[in-house]
Amino acid sequence: MGDITRFAPSPTGYLHLGHAASALFAAQNAGGAGGRFLLRIEDIDQTRCRPEFISAIYDDLAWLGLSWEQPVRIQSAHFDDYQAVLDRLSERGLLYPCFCTRKEIQAEIARIGNAPHGPDGALYPGTCRHLSAMERQERMEAGESYALRLDMGQAIKQVGRRLYWHDRHAGRQVAVPEIFGDVVLARKDTPTSYHVSVTHDDHLQGISLVTRGEDLFFASHLHRLLQELLGYDVPEYHHHKLLTGLDGKRFAKRDKSETLQSMRDAGVSVDDVMARIGTLS
Ligand code: GLU
Numbered sequence: 219m220g221d222i223t224r225f226a227p228s229p230t231g232y233l234h235l236g237h238a239a240s241a242l243f244a245a246q247n248a249g250g251a252g253g254r255f256l257l258r259i260e261d262i263d264q265t266r267c268r269p270e271f272i273s274a275i276y277d278d279l280a281w282l283g284l285s286w287e288q289p290v291r292i293q294s295a296h297f298d299d300y301q302a303v304l305d306r307l308s309e310r311g312l313l314y315p316c317f318c319t320r321k322e323i324q325a326e327i328a329r330i331g332n333a334p335h336g337p338d339g340a341l342y343p344g345t346c347r348h349l350s351a352m353e354r355q356e357r358m359e360a361g362e363s364y365a366l367r368l369d370m371g372q373a374i375k376q377v378g379r380r381l382y383w384h385d386r387h388a389g390r391q392v393a394v395p396e397i398f399g400d401v402v403l404a405r406k407d408t409p410t411s412y413h414v415s416v417t418h419d420d421h422l423q424g425i426s427l428v429t430r431g432e433d434l435f436f437a438s439h440l441h442r443l444l445q446e447l448l449g450y451d452v453p454e455y456h457h458h459k460l461l462t463g464l465d466g467k468r469f470a471k472r473d474k475s476e477t478l479q480s481m482r483d484a485g486v487s488v489d490d491v492m493a494r495i496g497t498l499s
Contacts, residue, residue, distance in 0.1 A: 228263070
C-alpha cells in the first residue's frame with residue numbers, strides 16, 4: 219500500500235538543492251498502489267513569505283519532473299481553521315496569553331540562572347502562567363499584544379499516559395514534548411504557529427507518512443502531543459538526513475548561487491541535480 223506524503227515548503231526564498239532532495243524524497247516515498255504526493259505551501263508568516271517565491275516553487279518542482287495533486291493547500295487561506303484548533307485547546311484550559319517581550323524573557327532567564335534548555339533554546343520561565351484571570355483580562359482589554367502559550371504541564375496531565383511515535387529511520391520514539399516547555403502556539407504577529415498549522419493540516423489531508431529533514435525531528439515530539447489533545451490520526455515519520463553542499467554545510471535560503479532557479483539558468487541539467495542529491499536516508 220502506498221503512503222500519502224507531502225512536501226511543505228515555506229515560500230520565504232527560492233528553493234535550493236536541499237529542498238529538491240526533500241521534495242523528491244517525499245514523492246518517492248508515496249510510491250506504490252494508493253500512494254499520493256501532495257504539495258502544501260506553509261506561508262503563515264506573512265511578513266516573510268512572498269507570492270513570487272510560491273510561483274518559483276511550482277516552477278522548480280515541475281522542472282524536477284514532479285507532479286502533485288490539485289488544489290494545493292495554501293495555509294494563509296486557512297487561518298480560521300487554525301483559530302478553531304486554538305479555541306479547542308483554549309476551552310480545555312491549555313492556553314494562556316503571554317505578554318512578555320523577548321527582552322523580558324531573556325532577563326528573567328538570566329535572573330533564574332541555569333534555565334533548562336530545549337530544541338529552540340532556553341525554555342520560557344512561565345512568567346505569564348502565574349497571572350490571575352483578572353490581570354489577563356485587564357491587559358488584553360488594554361490592547362497589550364500577546365502570544366498564546368501551551369500550558370505544557372496541564373497538557374501532559376490531561377493526556378495522562380505515555381505517547382509514542384514511529385520514525386522509519388530512527389525507530390520507535392517515546393514522545394517527550396516537555397522538552398519544549400510552554401511553547402508558543404500563536405504568535406503576537408501571526409495568529410497561529412508552525413506547530414498548530416502543520417499538525418492540523420497533516421491530519422486534515424490524511425498524510426500517512428510525514429517526511430522532512432532531521433532538523434525538525436524534535437518537533438514531532440510536540441506534534442504527537444497536539445495530535446493526542448485534538449484526537450487526530452498519528453502518521454508515521456521519516457526524518458531524513460540533510461543534504462550538505464560541497465563545503466559540508468547545510469544549504470540555506472540565503473545561498474543565492476545554489477538555488478534551483480540559478481542552477482537552471484546556468485544550464486545545469488536535472489540529471490546533474492539528481493547526481494548531486496544522490497540518495498537520502
Ligand atoms: N514548512 C517547513 C519548512 O519549510 C517544513 C514543514 C514540515 O515539513 O513539517 O521548514
